[in-house]
Amino acid sequence: MAIPTSRTTEAAIVTIHQEPCNGCGLCVSVCKDFAFRLENEKAVLADKTLFGCVGCGHCMAVCPKEAIEVRGRTLVPEHVFPLSAPRSGMSYEHFLDLLQSRRSIREFRDMPVERPLIEKILDAAKTAPMGIPPSDVNVLVLDSREKNNAFAQDFCAYLKKMRWLVSPWFLAVMRPFWGKETDKLFRDFVVPFFSCLTDNMDQGVNVVTYDAPLAMYFYGSPYADPADPLIAATYAMLAAETLGLGSCMVGGIHPLIQRGKKAKQFRERHGIKYASQEGLVVIFGYPAVAYHKGIQRSFASVTYA
Ligand SMILES: Cc1cc2nc3c(=O)[nH]c(=O)nc-3n(C[C@H](O)[C@H](O)[C@H](O)COP(=O)(O)O)c2cc1C
Structure with a gap:
């Protein structure tokens, strides 16, 4: 048995080298597929596991004796690398400073984002946790202002064909099904939003992706945990911040590009491989504005049970 993702439907194969194993049992603790047990003070494979190895690699990463090898589901033992020790990590204060000084940037200098920086953003985003390994996040990279604008223009042309979605008759038909909150959200947000995007684009102003020199669309697959692309996008945003880039x-x-024939055609035109439950576009570029103050934020609620 194996948990399927768009990249694999097989379980990974775990090999334990008995000689170096010191029987510490860490692999037994960290494996949530329950693939290990101890026998005569050595790790051995359990007779039965929960799903089959997903290839998270925790057992290889925790083993102090390099006694475990996992192969499969895109993972090979060569993917394990040493960490800087002790973890050099930034302090909470530095991290908070980074988070508090980040603002959504929609005004960009007329400068491309260089390929090495794009690769760095992707390398950081790849480290994001995922529901089930291997990551089922796909990324469409629009690495110039021209490509990004062409994408946004085509999106607006597509929106114009979908105007019925925000028509009074459609909202009236849908209200009993999706309830008064969604109805209000549509009337107060989605309807003006549609017009704002398309009317501005008609005037040559891109308020969809704001003329950014780089955009990345993070999306999943039919198997992906819906949260995965959103987590990867968040990592990408924070990585960009450390590189002096602004993002939004x-x-x-x-x-708006998930359901129906026209949405499918839009996805195909732009090389988007799947419809997916969740996904997010993030735009990046060198900021043309600097913020000198932070803004205090709060959650809707925090309840200690
Ligand atoms: C999930 C999500 C979607 C967003 N979508 C848009 C968007 O379509 N257009 C836009 O201009 N800003 C968008 N934003 C940016 C928010 O408006 C912004 O985060 C908010 O105004 C707070 O500003 P800050 O990020 O500087 O704290 C989005 C933010 C998030 C988290």
């Missing part, structure tokens, strides 16, 4: 999430594109 753009939530309005993904939900």
Whole structure:
């Protein structure tokens, strides 16, 4: 048995080298597939596991004796690398400073984002945790202002064909099904949002992706945990911040290109491989504005049970 993702339907194969194993039992603790047990003070494979190895690699990463090898589901033992020790990590204060000084940036200097920086953003985003390994996150990279604008223009042309979605008759028909909150959200947000995007684009102003020199669309697959692309996008955003880039999430594109024939055609035109439950476009670039103050934020609620 194996948990399927778009990249694999097989379980990974775990090999334990008995000689170096010191019987510490760490692999037994960390494996949530329950693939290990101890026998005569050595790790051995359990007779039965929960799902079959997903290839998270925890057993290899925790083993102090390099006694375990996992192969499969895109993972090979060569993917294990030493960490800088002791973890050099930034302090909470430095991390908080990074988070507090980040603002959504929609004004960009007329400068491309160089390929090495794009690779760095992707390398950082790849480290994001995922529901089930291997990551089922796909990324469409639009690595120039021209490509990004062409994408946004085509999105607006597509929106114009989908105007019925925000028509009074459609909202009236849907209200009993999706309830008064969604109805209000549509009337107060989605309807003006549609017009704002398309009317501005008609005037040559891109308020979909704001003329950014780089955009990345993170999306999943039919198997992906819906949260995966959102977590990867968040990592990408924070990585960009450390590289001196500004960024902004753009939530309005993904939900509108999921269902129907025209949406499928739009996805195909842009090399988007799957419809997916969740997804997010993030735009990046060198900021043309600097913020000198932070803004205190709060959650809707925090309840200690
Ligand atoms: C999921 C998500 C979707 C967003 N979508 C858009 C968008 O479509 N257009 C836009 O201009 N900003 C968008 N934003 C940016 C928010 O408006 C922004 O985060 C908010 O105004 C707070 O500003 P800050 O990020 O500087 O704290 C989005 C943010 C998130 C988290």
